[in-house]
Amino acid sequence: MKKEFKKTPSAKKTPVESARSLTKEYTFFENVYQVVRQIPKGRVTSYGAIANYLGAKLSARMVGWAMNAAHGVKPRIPAHRVVNRNGMLSGKAHFATPTLMEELLKKENILVKNDVITDFKKIFWDPAKELEIS
DNA sequence: GCATTGACGAAGG
DNA sequence: CCCTTCGCCAATG
Numbered sequence A: 001m002k003k004e005f006k007k008t009p010s011a012k013k014t015p016v017e018s019a020r021s022l023t024k025e026y027t028f029f030e031n032v033y034q035v036v037r038q039i040p041k042g043r044v045t046s047y048g049a050i051a052n053y054l055g056a057k058l059s060a061r062m063v064g065w066a067m068n069a070a071h072g073v074k075p076r077i078p079a080h081r082v083v084n085r086n087g088m089l090s091g092k093a094h095f096a097t098p099t100l101m102e103e104l105l106k107k108e109n110i111l112v113k114n115d116v117i118t119d120f121k122k123i124f125w126d127p128a129k130e131l132e133i134s
Numbered sequence B: 001g002c003a004t005t006g007a008c009g010a011a012g013g
Numbered sequence C: 001c002c003c004t005t006c007g008c009c010a011a012t013g
Helices: A015-019 A028-037 A047-053 A057-068 A100-107
Strands: none
Touching: A028 A047, A028 A057, A047 A057
């Protein structure tokens, strides 16, 4: 069941359109991956922020869903830098080990307390603000 | 093809 | 302030 993604030469369509054509050439996943990979070390963002950046803020779940498929993706996806709006490690259960996510964050000087990122607001990285559409 | 599920989020009680 | 409900939309049973 190895489903390989077709490489997208470039995003011809708008993010919104891409998001609505998941089953087509361009996948919503790739957009998500690209954003996630650009999250600076030591910073985090939320599913909703990514969704918002992609023009589908009402579909944050799709972002989370996309991450679910990001496990075996070649260029490693720093999924540990993506949490829900509360800064909670909602996806830690999906990592290799339940503690892996927290460990990875810790390595980047991100403190985690009770599955919640401390000072989440401070290290929050909003792609819509910080990232320019290339 | 309908019903349920989700690594979410906002709104309402 | 905590809990429940609803919306979003693709995937899965």
